[in-house]
Amino acid sequence: xxxxxxxxxxxxxxxxxQVVNPWMVSAKGGGKIDYDKLIDQFxxxxxxxxxxxxxxxxxxxxPHVFLRRGVFFAHRDLNEILDAYERGDKFYLYTGRGPxxxxxxxxxxxxxxxxxxxxxxxxxxxxxxxTDDEKCMWKNLTVEESQRLARExxxxxIACGFDISKTFIFSDFDxxxxxxxxxxxxxxxxxxxxxxxxxxxxxxxxxxxxxxxPPVQAVPSFPSSFPHLFxxxxxxxxxxxxxxxxxxxxxxxxxxxxxxxxxxPALIESSFFPALQGETGKMSASDPNSxxxxxxxxxxxKNKINRYAFSGGQDSVEKHRELGANLEVDIPFKYLSFxxxxxxxxxxxxxxxxxxxxxxxxxxQLLVEVLTEMVERHRRARAVVTDEMVDAFMAVRPLPxxxx
Amino acid sequence: xxxxxxxxxxxxxxxxxQVVNPWMVSAKGGGKIDYDKLIDQFxxxxxxxxxxxxxxxxxxxxPHVFLRRGVFFAHRDLNEILDAYERGDKFYLYTGRGPxxxxxxxxxxxxxxxxxxxxxxxxxxxxxxxTDDEKCMWKNLTVEESQRLARExxxxxIACGFDISKTFIFSDFDxxxxxxxxxxxxxxxxxxxxxxxxxxxxxxxxxxxxxxxPPVQAVPSFPSSFPHLFxxxxxxxxxxxxxxxxxxxxxxxxxxxxxxxxxxPALIESSFFPALQGETGKMSASDPNSxxxxxxxxxxxKNKINRYAFSGGQDSVEKHRELGANLEVDIPFKYLSFxxxxxxxxxxxxxxxxxxxxxxxxxxQLLVEVLTEMVERHRRARAVVTDEMVDAFMAVRPLPxxxx
Numbered sequence: 001x002x003x004x005x006x007x008x009x010x011x012x013x014x015x016x017x018q019v020v021n022p023w024m025v026s027a028k029g030g031g032k033i034d035y036d037k038l039i040d041q042f043x044x045x046x047x048x049x050x051x052x053x054x055x056x057x058x059x060x061x062x063p064h065v066f067l068r069r070g071v072f073f074a075h076r077d078l079n080e081i082l083d084a085y086e087r088g089d090k091f092y093l094y095t096g097r098g099p100x101x102x103x104x105x106x107x108x109x110x111x112x113x114x115x116x117x118x119x120x121x122x123x124x125x126x127x128x129x130x131t132d133d134e135k136c137m138w139k140n141l142t143v144e145e146s147q148r149l150a151r152e153x154x155x156x157x158i159a160c161g162f163d164i165s166k167t168f169i170f171s172d173f174d175x176x177x178x179x180x181x182x183x184x185x186x187x188x189x190x191x192x193x194x195x196x197x198x199x200x201x202x203x204x205x206x207x208x209x210x211x212x213x214p215p216v217q218a219v220p221s222f223p224s225s226f227p228h229l230f231x232x233x234x235x236x237x238x239x240x241x242x243x244x245x246x247x248x249x250x251x252x253x254x255x256x257x258x259x260x261x262x263x264x265p266a267l268i269e270s271s272f273f274p275a276l277q278g279e280t281g282k283m284s285a286s287d288p289n290s291x292x293x294x295x296x297x298x299x300x301x302k303n304k305i306n307r308y309a310f311s312g313g314q315d316s317v318e319k320h321r322e323l324g325a326n327l328e329v330d331i332p333f334k335y336l337s338f339x340x341x342x343x344x345x346x347x348x349x350x351x352x353x354x355x356x357x358x359x360x361x362x363x364x365q366l367l368v369e370v371l372t373e374m375v376e377r378h379r380r381a382r383a384v385v386t387d388e389m390v391d392a393f394m395a396v397r398p399l400p401x402x403x404x
Numbered sequence: 405x406x407x408x409x410x411x412x413x414x415x416x417x418x419x420x421x422q423v424v425n426p427w428m429v430s431a432k433g434g435g436k437i438d439y440d441k442l443i444d445q446f447x448x449x450x451x452x453x454x455x456x457x458x459x460x461x462x463x464x465x466x467p468h469v470f471l472r473r474g475v476f477f478a479h480r481d482l483n484e485i486l487d488a489y490e491r492g493d494k495f496y497l498y499t500g501r502g503p504x505x506x507x508x509x510x511x512x513x514x515x516x517x518x519x520x521x522x523x524x525x526x527x528x529x530x531x532x533x534x535t536d537d538e539k540c541m542w543k544n545l546t547v548e549e550s551q552r553l554a555r556e557x558x559x560x561x562i563a564c565g566f567d568i569s570k571t572f573i574f575s576d577f578d579x580x581x582x583x584x585x586x587x588x589x590x591x592x593x594x595x596x597x598x599x600x601x602x603x604x605x606x607x608x609x610x611x612x613x614x615x616x617x618p619p620v621q622a623v624p625s626f627p628s629s630f631p632h633l634f635x636x637x638x639x640x641x642x643x644x645x646x647x648x649x650x651x652x653x654x655x656x657x658x659x660x661x662x663x664x665x666x667x668x669p670a671l672i673e674s675s676f677f678p679a680l681q682g683e684t685g686k687m688s689a690s691d692p693n694s695x696x697x698x699x700x701x702x703x704x705x706k707n708k709i710n711r712y713a714f715s716g717g718q719d720s721v722e723k724h725r726e727l728g729a730n731l732e733v734d735i736p737f738k739y740l741s742f743x744x745x746x747x748x749x750x751x752x753x754x755x756x757x758x759x760x761x762x763x764x765x766x767x768x769q770l771l772v773e774v775l776t777e778m779v780e781r782h783r784r785a786r787a788v789v790t791d792e793m794v795d796a797f798m799a800v801r802p803l804p805x806x807x808x
Contacts, residue, residue: 177581188613209592211617
């Protein structure tokens, strides 16, 4: 009994501070997530300017806005991936989505927008896992409903512009088995129940489907789980772009990998996209007014931003002109820092709005324009994604052009 | 916390008495298993003479020696299967083996000999699960070694005489996925960790591969796990012949089945085949002298029985003539009661040996003859099982003759 309690202890301490895991993001005292502290707690590294510069140099392309602005702010072993790339070795990308809802919001799009950039500039293959089994278990959806949502979400993912010759999208319900299942068993053998309690906070009243799931999310990190994609390339390295709440899965995976003869996957991790109401956690799918959805109309976007986007501006115009906006808490400015690609323009807003020369209404107006254009572009792209295209992306197939 | 302890309590009590689960068979105080008590503890039913007679009547064939002698002594819902059969409905059989060793002993053959009889007299399909994933996890074998043993064991199973047009043998490593995996998730959702702790005695130091396994053994009880075998027959009932140590898996399965819209599988359960050294548990694969293997030569069989088979005869011929053999503990007599099909002959031995007119040496001599013939017959049958035949039994295929 003592050993069990001892093992869980390091993670217990975290709980007193802030809790970030795949099912809960909760800051200390309801405030903002302390990302510096999170990096310490999780044991990952911060992405610094020299690393951004290195990516710029290696790819010959300007770094993605999410890199320049620190949206993707943490990593594990990214330098090893870049070392390998520099030597002429390829790697592959692995990301995923739990298909719990039909409509995606902007926060959901962030890892896919960034992954598309990575695929494009490094010219590497990508596997996208749709964890319909996870959502069937956690959200108590039927198997059929989870699979339906997985296909709907696949359309949004495809609409982000992935290269079909280099991309394999799979649903766990369709794909688990064979080499993938063998790796699940290999991983499961290396992780005790006490360990997953420490990492994920499971309790005895949780069902064993949940306890069985972490290996399912772990094994796409290993190329041998996809013998049809990566034949004879069991040494291929894997880079996982994801939000940092998924880090627990991959801490576990990295712990296990060398014990079963595999490379540890590398990670590149994002902060959370804040709710319209303010930056205290992730957006919530249960409150439609906390987020902009890719299905929202121009009118809805305008209305949500004007009504709900938390402003750091002052109560009166006079006071605002005098004190300026508090950019630390201002959601319109925060959203622009995610999606306004123009660095000079953002810098101008920072100065003008921060000093009070620009008003909240003007910033919101700009944000409405930026988001409306982005959402409209996504909607147009998704409208032409057919069921046949989904089938093609999800077909278990050799990908002869994987490394071209 | 109280609820958790409360839930485990009923099984805790059993531990003070006798422990029977898939990994441990231990009688109270090292004595004989009390099967009447086990039936009470597990909540199954005894197979009485009227049930044996009913099977005789329905099949028009003499009941198998294992039924006549009470080797298969317990059941769950067997009458419901027979009711359905009498109405003209079919059912299917499901049994399995954990491939932990290359050579099978007689105890391993018992469920397969009995299952072959059931398939023959009821003319029903059979699925045989080789739990190579389980043995990879519990015995710490590599995936490859578990799969190799599964194929070797499949040859012994095929040698028992199953009808290839009605029999599907599968390895979990090959077969888990698709509809089978979907049912695993459905089952996993219905069973808490506390529940499996109560049923199987897992601890926090056990790895999560073990915790994930019970649904794998559960779902072959559901025809929808085999859509290629039983298309559109999701209502087909399942009868599981097995040793009673497997009952915990199927208690769990029967608990879950109605909650996910499936029939509870029925069971027909055997007692344990005793070790040569005496009836205190199952035979042990780790002590080659505790068991007769299907690979033993005639000389080895003779030697093992003469040297190791525990005798209930008296210390001296004089005392034996006076008191007779104690048939309750006599292993040669016990083994004959499993394998000597001739009821009159067995009854004669019971009288003659029990009264002291027959000596242990004579009974052992007869047992050597019976087992040598049985083992030789098995060896001849196994020698002609080719890899192609294994492939044919294990091929995922529609079985058009399944119900002919």
